[in-house]
Amino acid sequence: MNTLAIELNEVLRETPVFRLLSDFGKRIYFPHGIISQSAEAKKAAVKADGTIGMAYSDGKPLILPAIKRYLPDFEPSEIVAYAPTAGNEKARELWKKMLLRKNPSLDADYISLPVVTSGVTAGISCTADIFLNSGQTILSAAPAWDNYHLIFEDRRGGVMRGIEFFDDDGRFDIQKIRKAIMEEARKGSVRIILNFPNNPTGYSPSISEAHALVECISEAAESGADVMVICDDAYFGFFYEDDIYKESIFSLLSSLHKRVLAIKTDGPTKEDYCWGFRLAMVTIGSKGLRTEHFNALTTKFMGAIRSSVSCANTLAQSLFLRACDDDTTAAAQAVFFDILKDRYNAVKQFTQAHKNHPRLSPMPFNSGYFMCLRCNGVDAGWLRRELLEKHGIGVIAFGGEYIRVAFSSIEKELIPAVFTAIYDTALSAPA
Numbered sequence: 360m361n362t363l364a365i366e367l368n369e370v371l372r373e374t375p376v377f378r379l380l381s382d383f384g385k386r387i388y389f390p391h392g393i394i395s396q397s398a399e400a401k402k403a404a405v406k407a408d409g410t411i412g413m414a415y416s417d418g419k420p421l422i423l424p425a426i427k428r429y430l431p432d433f434e435p436s437e438i439v440a441y442a443p444t445a446g447n448e449k450a451r452e453l454w455k456k457m458l459l460r461k462n463p464s465l466d467a468d469y470i471s472l473p474v475v476t477s478g479v480t481a482g483i484s485c486t487a488d489i490f491l492n493s494g495q496t497i498l499s500a501a502p503a504w505d506n507y508h509l510i511f512e513d514r515r516g517g518v519m520r521g522i523e524f525f526d527d528d529g530r531f532d533i534q535k536i537r538k539a540i541m542e543e544a545r546k547g548s549v550r551i552i553l554n555f556p557n558n559p560t561g562y563s564p565s566i567s568e569a570h571a572l573v574e575c576i577s578e579a580a581e582s583g584a585d586v587m588v589i590c591d592d593a594y595f596g597f598f599y600e601d602d603i604y605k606e607s608i609f610s611l612l613s614s615l616h617k618r619v620l621a622i623k624t625d626g627p628t629k630e631d632y633c634w635g636f637r638l639a640m641v642t643i644g645s646k647g648l649r650t651e652h653f654n655a656l657t658t659k660f661m662g663a664i665r666s667s668v669s670c671a672n673t674l675a676q677s678l679f680l681r682a683c684d685d686d687t688t689a690a691a692q693a694v695f696f697d698i699l700k701d702r703y704n705a706v707k708q709f710t711q712a713h714k715n716h717p718r719l720s721p722m723p724f725n726s727g728y729f730m731c732l733r734c735n736g737v738d739a740g741w742l743r744r745e746l747l748e749k750h751g752i753g754v755i756a757f758g759g760e761y762i763r764v765a766f767s768s769i770e771k772e773l774i775p776a777v778f779t780a781i782y783d784t785a786l787s788a789p790a
């Protein structure tokens with residue numbers, strides 16, 4: 360093993376992080392290679408910097424006029440230069456400040472500086488690289504975002520154990536979740552991904568449900584297990600009902616217990632309506648970690664990033680910083696939020712008015728971009744195809760059992776007609 364990896368592992372050895380690391384997580388390090396030598400040169404090479412593979416003239420990166428023309432307010436370095444491996448320092452500091460503002464009970468002492476990743480997907484994938492070995496189990500809500508299967512199972516060789524978060528009456532089934540967590544805890548460690556607001560259901564826990572969930576994690580840690588919780592907060596902030604727990608559950612988990620390691624993956628992609636920017640953050644939180652541990656684990660994340668995509672997109676980070684600084688942003692965010700909330704309310708109104716539909720029952724939803732219909736006696740794949748071919752309506756079928764509708768993408772005025780078509784088509788399904 361590389362001596363730098365051994366050094367990082369020594370720093371982490373007495374913490375749950377070390378015990379939770381995958382084989383890759385143990386091996387990975389950030390080399391004293393081109394990136395770190397170039398960072399040194401940036402400060403001290405006053406005469407000539409021949410370290411980095413970019414092309415400079417007059418102290419600025421060369422940039423094609425055809426690119427610069429569209430971005431007159433930006434310096435070439437904000438557009439075409441490589442970003443630091445862990446991301447633009449200002450963007451990382453700003454995101455941390457925003458996390459503390461949006462999550463008032465988050466304790467700054469127990470969290471790292473966020474690391475920039477190429478979308479929430481890359482944040483989850485790097486976390487899986489570092490903490491999930493082939494054959495190891497990771498718990499998740501079922502149904503789950505399909506990319507979890509691709510990342511945890513097909514890419515990492517892990518085993519996803521799905522827990523249906525709701526009982527037959529549509530109530531948050533904390534006993535079922537607790538049982539699964541404690542069964543894993545008895546094996547010595549728990550890995551779990553929590554995604555609120557959820558994809559595909561559109562559910563976020565109430566205040567009491569969030570606390571009950573955290574109590575389950577606490578019980579697992581108290582029993583002696585190391586617990587790694589990924590908080591996939593891709594849709595953070597899209598909360599439409601008053602009784603929802605409106606912070607990330609990361610707030611509670613990062614200061615919960617020395618054996619609990621919480622990894623928050625979130626970012627502007629969904630929250631700030633810039634999906635294609637591929638810009639997100641990973642923040643580490645644990646009561647059991649001090650600065651040197653956060654630094655060592657951050658260095659491992661940098662190794663995972665450097666060895667996969669090298670660094671995230673520079674222009675996206677520069678644009679994000681400008682948007683945060685812009686006077687119009689807060690007002691536009693409020694307008695966009697209201698658009699989504701109006702669509703949510705239109706869906707809620709329809710589903711409440713059609714509660715007794717014999718073949719479709721909505722799963723609990725109160726947040727996010729989506730809602731999910733459970734199909735009873737109708738094949739979800741058939742329903743999807745019928746809607747597409749006969750009505751020109753696109754929805755997602757999950758397995759044979761669920762239809763997911765992204766109400767975020769459907770104009771409010773169209774929602775009654777779209778849902779009428781879905782409900783009527785389900786009635787016409789072959790028995």
Ligand SMILES: Cc1ncc(COP(=O)(O)O)c(C=O)c1O
Pocket residue numbers: 477478479480481504554557558591593626628629634638639
């Ligand atoms: C639950 C969940 N997590 C993560 C992501 C990925 O987000 P990003 O576009 O930032 O990679 C998605 C996107 O669809 C998602 O639904």
